[in-house]
Amino acid sequence: MSIKKKIRLGILGSRGIPNRYGGYEQFAQYLSEGLVQRGHEVWVYNSSLHPYQASSFQGVHLIHCFDPENRLGSFGQFVYDYNCLRDARSRPFDILFQLGYTSSAIWYPLWPKRMIQVMHMDGLEWKRSKYSRKVQQFLLRMEKIAALRADALIADSRAIEDYIRDTYQKEAQFIPYGTKSKIEAKAIHLQEYGLEQGKYALLIARFVPENHLEEIIQGVVNSHYDKPLILIGAADQNFGKHLQEKYASKQIRFLGSIYDQEKLDSLRYFAQLYFHGHSVGGTNPSLLEAMACEVPICAHDNVFNRSVLGENAHYFSDSATLSGLLDQASYTSRHAKWVKRNQERIGAQYQWAQIISAYENFFLQLLADSSEP
Numbered sequence: 001m002s003i004k005k006k007i008r009l010g011i012l013g014s015r016g017i018p019n020r021y022g023g024y025e026q027f028a029q030y031l032s033e034g035l036v037q038r039g040h041e042v043w044v045y046n047s048s049l050h051p052y053q054a055s056s057f058q059g060v061h062l063i064h065c066f067d068p069e070n071r072l073g074s075f076g077q078f079v080y081d082y083n084c085l086r087d088a089r090s091r092p093f094d095i096l097f098q099l100g101y102t103s104s105a106i107w108y109p110l111w112p113k114r115m116i117q118v119m120h121m122d123g124l125e126w127k128r129s130k131y132s133r134k135v136q137q138f139l140l141r142m143e144k145i146a147a148l149r150a151d152a153l154i155a156d157s158r159a160i161e162d163y164i165r166d167t168y169q170k171e172a173q174f175i176p177y178g179t180k181s182k183i184e185a186k187a188i189h190l191q192e193y194g195l196e197q198g199k200y201a202l203l204i205a206r207f208v209p210e211n212h213l214e215e216i217i218q219g220v221v222n223s224h225y226d227k228p229l230i231l232i233g234a235a236d237q238n239f240g241k242h243l244q245e246k247y248a249s250k251q252i253r254f255l256g257s258i259y260d261q262e263k264l265d266s267l268r269y270f271a272q273l274y275f276h277g278h279s280v281g282g283t284n285p286s287l288l289e290a291m292a293c294e295v296p297i298c299a300h301d302n303v304f305n306r307s308v309l310g311e312n313a314h315y316f317s318d319s320a321t322l323s324g325l326l327d328q329a330s331y332t333s334r335h336a337k338w339v340k341r342n343q344e345r346i347g348a349q350y351q352w353a354q355i356i357s358a359y360e361n362f363f364l365q366l367l368a369d370s371s372e373p
Contacts, residue, residue, distance in 0.1 A: 004039075004364070007094055007360070007363050008041045008093050008095070009094065010042075010045070010093035010096045010097065010115075011042065011099065012044075012085070012088065012096070012097075012104070013045075013098045013104060013120070014028040014044070015046070015047045015049070016028070016047050017029040017044050017057055017060065017062070018057055020050065020051060020259055023284065024099045024100065027099070027177060028044055029044075030178065030356070031355075031356060031359060032044050032060040033059070033060060034356035037059075042060050043060070043061040043063055043093070044057075044061070045062075045065055045084040045087075045088075046062045046064050046065070047064075047065070048064055048065060048066045048067045049067050049069065063084075063087060066080070066083050077102070077103045078107075080103075081103040081104045082107050084104075085107050085110045088112050091112075093115045094115060094367055095116045095363055095367070096112060096115050096118070098118065098119050098150075099122070100120060100122045101119055101121065101122070101142050101143055101146030102122075102142060105146040116151045116366050117149070117151045117152075118150065118151065118152045118366070119152070120153075120154045120156070121153055121160055121164060121172060121282075122281060144168070147168040148170070153170065153171070153172035153173065154172060154173050154175055154362075155173070155174050155175075155282065156174075156175065156176050156282035157176070157281075157283050157304055159303045160172065161174045173362055175355060175359060175362065176282075176283040176288075176308075177355065178351055178354065178356070179289050180292060183265045183269060183293050185270065185293065187270060189263045189266040190266065190267070193230070193255060193267075195270070198271075199228075199272065200227050200230050200272065201225070201227060201228070201230065201271060201272055201273040201274070201275060202229075202230050202232070202267055202268060202275070202295070203216060203230070203231050203275040204264065204286050204290075205231075205233050205286065206233055210279050210280045212277030212278075212279060213277055214243060215316075215319040216229075216277050216322060217247050217252055218323075219318075219319040219322025219323045219325075219326065220323075221247070222319060222323045223323040223327050224326070228250070228251050229251060229252050229275075230253050230255060230267070231243075231252070231255065232264070232267070233257060234256065235256065264289070265293055268293035268295050269293040273297075274290045274293075274296065275298050276297055276298070276299040277299075277300045279300050279302045279305075281304060282304060283304070283307075284304070287299070287305065288308070291309075291342040291343065294339045294342075296313075296339060297309060298313065299313050299316075300316060300317070301315035301317045312345075
């Protein structure tokens with residue numbers, strides 16, 4: 001009887017676990033916990049700014065590295081990844097799994113040579129409209145370095161998988177994000193925010209232009225939709241402040257960041273409609289969570305969102321099309337059917353147990369291939 005090899009995995013590229021920030025942090029938490037439960041050994045790099053400062057979490061080893069992002073802004077991410085990579089060179093990892101290439105590709109000469117380098121390619125970062133042309137060119141160069149230098153690539157979207165193949169003539173392993181199948185939704189959480197079941201629309205996102213928040217807000221304001229639009233996310237940067245100053249009202253309500261998963265699930269579950277404006281990136285975790293929460297979805301029309309939702313959602317391309325949709329008397333007529341199909345899709349393709357198994361099998365195969373003479 002063969003014994004399954006234990007994987008020694010290092011994960012860098014997130015701010016760390018437990019999740020207090022967003023998608024990569026949530027992913028790192030679920031993946032690391034799941035692999036540890038299966039007998040593997042996992043280390044996750046944590047920012048020195050992370051509020052959780054213990055040396056382990058749920059059996060996952062934590063490595064705290066100096067992160068000056070609070071003083072240097074975005075440039076601090078490069079310093080943080082540099083510190084993580086320098087530390088990784090002395091660790092016993094079999095595989096170093098880098099989440100995103102933006103700030104680690106520039107340090108590729110530091111990538112540890114004696115371990116397998118796996119790169120999660122994220123979305124098309126260089127297409128983000130918040131960046132200047134020079135920054136976009138730099139990010140495209142980093143993408144190329146990551147794609148060509150890494151030993152193996154992960155794509156969390158079929159669209160990204162196709163893009164990598166067409167652009168770099170290299171195969172990426174498709175493994176999407178996951179989500180929970182059991183949602184703990186409690187109506188009591190609505191009381192804290194003065195909301196009623198089915199009488200509000202919801203949007204949860206980072207406050208950046210490519211998530212089309214302003215178009216969504218304008219679409220609601222310019223329609224006859226008479227229920228409040230609730231926006232959740234950190235709005236303390238320039239774009240978020242602009243949106244609040246321009247649109248905050250009784251109808252357009254900004255709740256700030258919420259990290260309590262039960263509250264988020266409850267807010268999603270009891271919403272009449274969930275807006276998803278993400279247009280750059282792969283399989284977005286917040287979209288999967290909305291599908292799992294059985295809320296009707298109105299998404300920005302792009303290949304990433306359509307690859308996840310198929311025809312089981314409304315789509316908008318700008319504020320005018322969104323207003324027109326909301327003003328249609330029958331726009332809710334297909335919601336029940338779409339919700340059911342999205343729930344079935346979550347069960348069939350996006351369960352965390354399935355995703356963790358896919359990563360475990362992929363990592364084990366990489367180790368097996370690397371040991372062949």
